[in-house]
Amino acid sequence: MESRRYMAAYVLFNQALADHLGLHPTDVQCLSLLTAQPGPLTVRQIADMTGLTTGSATRLVDRLERQEYVIRTPDRQDRRRVLVAPVPERVARVTAVWDDLGRAWQTLLDGHTEDELEVITRHMRQAHDLSHTQMRHLRAKPKPD
Numbered sequence: 001m002e003s004r005r006y007m008a009a010y011v012l013f014n015q016a017l018a019d020h021l022g023l024h025p026t027d028v029q030c031l032s033l034l035t036a037q038p039g040p041l042t043v044r045q046i047a048d049m050t051g052l053t054t055g056s057a058t059r060l061v062d063r064l065e066r067q068e069y070v071i072r073t074p075d076r077q078d079r080r081r082v083l084v085a086p087v088p089e090r091v092a093r094v095t096a097v098w099d100d101l102g103r104a105w106q107t108l109l110d111g112h113t114e115d116e117l118e119v120i121t122r123h124m125r126q127a128h129d130l131s132h133t134q135m136r137h138l139r140a141k142p143k144p145d
Contacts, residue, residue, distance in 0.1 A: 017101075021094060026050065027064055031086060031094055034070070040083035042075070051135040069094075 047057035
């Protein structure tokens, strides 16, 4: 039950954050993932990372580009590909909100020992991997009637 409450709280928190920023919740998460990457990504990589179809990922990038959160540039290695990169000045708007909220999250984490933080971090990594496995499983199954 606590896991369900935790997951619901995070989804609702993400919705509130997206509403505050005037973005779609998936766009907020995509920006978070993009800024955690060492360099620009293709739309295909964004689709793979988010579990979206390439068409949905293209529409997501279109929305972020219209709001100037990302730019598309030709890939110098392969001119057929286009790379998507966050615009640091624009992403700073999101980062400022995260930084403000992050103090409370940091206080929450500061209440744990190093051993507890290792367990929490291991759980997060395992939950990340399991979530992606479960997403692939759900997408491969026919939808219920």
